[in-house]
Amino acid sequence: MMIIICCLMPGPHNCVALRKTSCDVHDSIADCSHLSLSAVPQNLPSNIISLDLSHNRLKSIPPVSLSPYPGLRRLSVSHNSITKLDPGLCQTLPLLQTLNMGHNQVHVLKKEDVNHCTNLTWLIMDSNKLKLQGEPFSALQRLQFLDVSLNKLQSAKLGTQxxxxxxxxxxxxxxxxxxxxxxxxxxxxxxSSLLVLNMSFVHLKKLEPGCFTPISGLRTLIMDRSNMSTLGFSELCSELSATAIEALYLRKMNLAKLQTQPLKRYRKQI
Structure with missing residues (x-):
């Protein structure tokens, strides 16, 4: 991160670039982003509850490197080059509620990797290369927000249990x-608490009857830029009619070729 200060004086050399050189710590929140770090800093206050290590050069997060900060509730390591989620991470950080590992290179996610992350309410794993093994999310009983977008997943089925x-x-x-x-x-x-499902840029060609039945309490479905045929759109509306849907987002789609008649079967917000 760079801050540019320009003085109001004539001449070509009046702008000075101030590059961030150390972590910013304020009110138990540590911002160590954009520092080209290759390891977790060990000299931060032990009572921090939030640590941002995004946009660095981390290739791993050894749990021992976070042991000085046992009270962490929020940890962001997005935009690094991390290849795995260490199973001991949440053992070291038992109070962790938010974990952002987006934009890394995590290839495999197993139940063992997050088995101890029982206090997590937010898990962000977008833009990795995830292959799910077994039931990786089954221990996350308190999780409220899950982002696994942009992972080349071949199915919406994230588990069998x-x-x-x-x-x-x-x-x-x-x-x-x-x-x-x-x-x-x-x-x-x-x-029954699931309210929002985002499937933007997912080019659905087939919907089996009853596909939304397990999540019939769904209120918001986001399908932006998800090209669909007229038939596919009609099928979508038909399946959604059995849900509690209130908002259906279809932005940046070629709606000129789609018939809006199916929408009149029930009251929705588009």
Whole structure:
């Protein structure tokens, strides 16, 4: 991060660039972003509750490197080159509620990796290279927000066991699945709190009957830039008619070719 200060004086050399050279700490919040760090700083106050390590050069987060900060509630390590989530991370940070690992290179996510992250309410894993093994999210009973967008996922099915009972928002945008199967959302069958589903840039070609039944309490569906045929759009509206949907977002789509008649079957906000 660079701050540019320009003095109001004539001449070509009146702008001075001040580059951030150290972490900013204020009110138990430490901002160590944009410092080209290759390791977690060890000289921060031990009572910090929020640590931002985004936009650095981290390749891993050894749990021992975070042991000086056991009270952390929020940790962001987005925009680094981290290849795995260490299973010991949440053992070292038992109070952690928000974890942002977006824009890294995590290849595999297993249940063991987040098994101890039982206090997490926000988990952001967008823009990685995720392959889900087993039931990676089954231990996250308190999770409310999950972002696994832009991971080339081939299915919306994130598990086979019923899990995530308190999930409110799920972001599946920019993934590669083209079909919603009847059992894809069965893992959310007990998630009556799920209100928002984002599938922007997901080019659905087929929707099996009943695909939204497990998440019938859904209130908001975001389908921006998700090209659909007229038939696909009609199927979508038909499936949504059995839900509590209130808002359907279809921005930046070629709606000129789509018939709006299906929308008249029930009152929605577009």
């Amino acid at each position: 019923i899990q995530l009972p308190n999930l409110v928002s799920l972001n599946l945008a920019l993934n590669d699945f083209t079909t919603l199967k009847k059992d894809d959302f069965l893992f959310l069958n007990n998630s």
